[in-house]
Amino acid sequence: MDNYSKYVTAYVETFAVSADDAPGLRYQSIPAWDSVGHMALIAALEGVFSVELDIDDIIDFSSFERGKEILSKYAVVV
Amino acid sequence: MEQQSTVQSPSSLDIKDIIRHQRNRYPVLLVDKIIELTPGKSAVGIKCFTYNEWFFPGHFDDEPNVPGFVQIESLVQTFIMTFLCMDEYSGQKTNFVSINNIRFRRKIVPGDVLRIEASLKTLSRGIAIGCATSTVDGAEACSAEFVVALPAVLEKYKPRSA
Numbered sequence: 621m622d623n624y625s626k627y628v629t630a631y632v633e634t635f636a637v638s639a640d641d642a643p644g645l646r647y648q649s650i651p652a653w654d655s656v657g658h659m660a661l662i663a664a665l666e667g668v669f670s671v672e673l674d675i676d677d678i679i680d681f682s683s684f685e686r687g688k689e690i691l692s693k694y695a696v697v698v
Numbered sequence: 699m700e701q702q703s704t705v706q707s708p709s710s711l712d713i714k715d716i717i718r719h720q721r722n723r724y725p726v727l728l729v730d731k732i733i734e735l736t737p738g739k740s741a742v743g744i745k746c747f748t749y750n751e752w753f754f755p756g757h758f759d760d761e762p763n764v765p766g767f768v769q770i771e772s773l774v775q776t777f778i779m780t781f782l783c784m785d786e787y788s789g790q791k792t793n794f795v796s797i798n799n800i801r802f803r804r805k806i807v808p809g810d811v812l813r814i815e816a817s818l819k820t821l822s823r824g825i826a827i828g829c830a831t832s833t834v835d836g837a838e839a840c841s842a843e844f845v846v847a848l849p850a851v852l853e854k855y856k857p858r859s860a
Binding site: 647655656658659660662663675678679680681682 | 793795822823824825847849852853854855856857858
């Protein structure tokens with residue numbers, strides 16, 4: 621599975637959304653992406669990509685698209 | 699005048715200590731004392747059930763036994779003491795995120811004393827993961843795995859803007 625598929629799968633499994641819906645997601649755009657869901661997503665991504673995000677990056681991780689940019693700082697190309 | 703704890707060991711908590719550390723109150727404070735405590739790792743709790751419990755008349759009048767949700771609350775309230783006993787988390791509210799692999803092995807009836815052994819697997823960024831198992835007279839009664847959130851901690855990590 622390539623990195624993009626892994627990235628989408630993290631959203632699908634964390635928020636129970638379809639793979640088609642994942643790219644448009646933003647924090648609080650769906651009920652599941654609340655403060656608890658946010659940490660669940662971060663934990664899922666850290667597990668999938670074997671990285672540990674800094675607190676500033678966790679706070680800055682506000683959307684599907686922004687998340688890709690943040691992961692690139694950790695040498696994860698999505 | 700504030701009353702002092704009745705327990706002698708720093709590794710155990712009486713009901714006043716529990717009330718100081720966690721936010722559950724009657725009728726949903728469902729652990730009586732903590733008899734063993736390793737902060738950040740594990741706790742052993744005791745819950746005594748008498749016929750005077752508020753739920754027995756309704757569950758059921760002809761066959762009183764402890765409802766499953768009460769058993770789960772007893773487990774998780776022991777579990778959360780593994781970290782609410784720590785200064786940085788003491789007194790915080792907690793929320794369930796998920797409960798997994800629940801097993802009910804036997805009925806719990808008036809007169810039973812529940813011994814609950816809980817362990818904290820991880821606590822990171824306001825998310826606590828662990829499990830608990832209860833026994834009555836050495837026989838397993840109930841077990842479950844928990845993911846519990848500390849909303850006040852999560853607040854520090856939520857995105858500034860959507």
